[in-house]
Amino acid sequence: MDKMKVTYEAMLGLAAEMVLDDAVQKFRLERINQAIDKALAAGDEDTFLRLANELNSIRPTS
Template identity: 75%
Template sequence: MDKMKVTYEAMLGLAAEMVLDEAVLKFRTEQTYKAIDQALASGDEDTFYRLAKQLNEMKR
């Protein structure tokens, strides 16, 4: 019974970590999109390309 409890707790921990990772990725992606929009609006081509590259790397 104890081994089953340890396994269950480990699986819950992994599930919580996956949810947290997904939330962080979503937040970073949204922030990057906003920064890309600002770079476009201000005509900052270098920042746009840097952020677009960063966004593509996050999607991998």
């Protein structure tokens, strides 16, 4: 019985970590997209290229 409880708690912890990781990634993607929009509006090509590269490096592959 104790082994099942430990396993359940471990699985619950992994699920919580996955939810948190997903939320953090969505937040980062949104912030980068906003910064890209600002760079485009300002005509700042260097910042746009840097942010676009960063976005491509963290964007999920699906």
